[in-house]
Amino acid sequence: MTEGAQLTRAETGNGYDVFHTDCPARDVVDHVTSRWGIWVLISLRSTDLRFYELRDSIRGISEKMLAQTLRALVQDDLVWRKVEPTTPPQVTYGLTEFGQDIGAPLTDLFDRITQRLAADGAPATEGPSTPR
Structure with a gap:
C-alpha cells in the first residue's frame, strides 16, 4: 500500500478512487453535495x-x-432536460434513474433531519447522548 489516503486504481478494486483529485466520481459527488x-x-x-x-x-x-447547478447535474446524468419548441421555450427538468438512485438517500437524510427538529427549529432531545 502507498503512503497517504490516495490509493491507486488497482488498490481500490472498483476502478474509482474518490479520494484522488483526478477521479471523475469526485466531480459528481462535488456537484451533488x-x-x-x-x-x-x-x-x-x-x-x-x-x-x-x-x-x-x-x-x-x-x-x-x-x-449552473442544473447544467452540472445534467452533464452528470443526474437530471434530464426537455425543451418544448414553444415561444418562449418551456424547459422542464426531472431526475434520471441515476438521479433517483442518488436522490433517495438524500431525501431520506432530509426527512430524518426535518422529523427530528422541534417546532422551534431546535434539535429534538431524547436524553443524554453519551452511553451509560
Missing part, C-alpha cells in the same frame, strides 16, 4: 418542474446559480 445541488435533487424527487417552478421551490437561489 454543492450548496444548491442537493436542493435541486430534493426538489425534483417527486415531480418534474419547469425552470421557474424549480427556482421558486428553492428559496434563495439565483437564476444564474440554478442554471
Whole structure:
C-alpha cells in the first residue's frame, strides 16, 4: 500500500478512487453535495418542474446559480432536460434513474433531519447522548 489516503486504481478494486483529485466520481459527488445541488435533487424527487417552478421551490437561489447547478447535474446524468419548441421555450427538468438512485438517500437524510427538529427549529432531545 502507498503512503497517504490516495490509493491507486488497482488498490481500490472498483476502478474509482474518490479520494484522488483526478477521479471523475469526485466531480459528481462535488456537484451533488454543492450548496444548491442537493436542493435541486430534493426538489425534483417527486415531480418534474419547469425552470421557474424549480427556482421558486428553492428559496434563495439565483437564476444564474440554478442554471449552473442544473447544467452540472445534467452533464452528470443526474437530471434530464426537455425543451418544448414553444415561444418562449418551456424547459422542464426531472431526475434520471441515476438521479433517483442518488436522490433517495438524500431525501431520506432530509426527512430524518426535518422529523427530528422541534417546532422551534431546535434539535429534538431524547436524553443524554453519551452511553451509560
